[in-house]
Amino acid sequence: MKVIAFNRNLQGSGASRRLRIAGQTPGIIYGGAEAPVMIQLDGNALYHALKKEAFHGSILDMEIDGKTQPVLLRDFQMHAFKQLVLHADFQRVDANSKLHKKIALHFVNADVSPAVKLHGAIVSHVLQELEVSCLATDLPEFITVDLTTIDVGHSIHVADLVLPKGVTAITHGKNPTVATAAVPAGHVSADAAATAEAAPAAPAAKGKKK
Numbered sequence: 001m002k003v004i005a006f007n008r009n010l011q012g013s014g015a016s017r018r019l020r021i022a023g024q025t026p027g028i029i030y031g032g033a034e035a036p037v038m039i040q041l042d043g044n045a046l047y048h049a050l051k052k053e054a055f056h057g058s059i060l061d062m063e064i065d066g067k068t069q070p071v072l073l074r075d076f077q078m079h080a081f082k083q084l085v086l087h088a089d090f091q092r093v094d095a096n097s098k099l100h101k102k103i104a105l106h107f108v109n110a111d112v113s114p115a116v117k118l119h120g121a122i123v124s125h126v127l128q129e130l131e132v133s134c135l136a137t138d139l140p141e142f143i144t145v146d147l148t149t150i151d152v153g154h155s156i157h158v159a160d161l162v163l164p165k166g167v168t169a170i171t172h173g174k175n176p177t178v179a180t181a182a183v184p185a186g187h188v189s190a191d192a193a194a195t196a197e198a199a200p201a202a203p204a205a206k207g208k209k210k
Contacts, residue, residue, distance in 0.1 A: 001054060002061045008038040027088040029071060046085050057103050057141050059093055093136045100170060102129045103140055109148040115181035119152045122184055126177045131170040138166030145178055155180045
């Protein structure tokens with residue numbers, strides 16, 4: 001994805017406020033051997049780009065004055081109630097160094113899992129994203145979580161995930177839960193309903209003789 005930015009010469013809260021009034025968003029690029037660079041971006045274009053998942057988890061081509069460099073979105077601040085991006089931080093990408101980045105999780109095949117298909121369970125997504133370590137060239141746009149085999153009372157953990165080649169999960173020695181399956185209170189599973197339907201009715205109690 002390509003991002004067009006311009007050098008920003010004026011700094012300070014007053015200059016940033018004037019930029020926002022003019023429809024621009026102040027930002028910064030840092031990292032690598034070069035000094036940080038103050039930039040400004042089209043505020044409306046940036047606002048809509050932030051709605052795209054790929055913008056958060058992909059290497060971006062940042063063009064400034066005709067020169068392009070690879071960067072990652074590192075942080076951004078939104079206005080409390082306006083559709084306005086207050087500031088955006090980007091980090092330069094070194095092709096030879098591993099980077100840390102939080103990647104979105106995509107959950108698939110819950111509808112064919114035993115938990116949902118046989119027991120009417122609800123699969124809860126405990127994690128929505130996962131921090132990983134990899135080279136920029138191996139950075140995935142998202143990580144797929146296959147729920148095909150999950151059953152009631154079972155969980156999927158980070159160690160169960162199939163990560164793309166060159167990608168390592170950062171878990172700090174733990175094995176966090178990614179998803180769980182549980183039957184809602186009062187819900188009768190398909191198996192239990194079929195068993196109850198097949199069971200013979202209990203004989204009516206006979207009255208006592210007088």
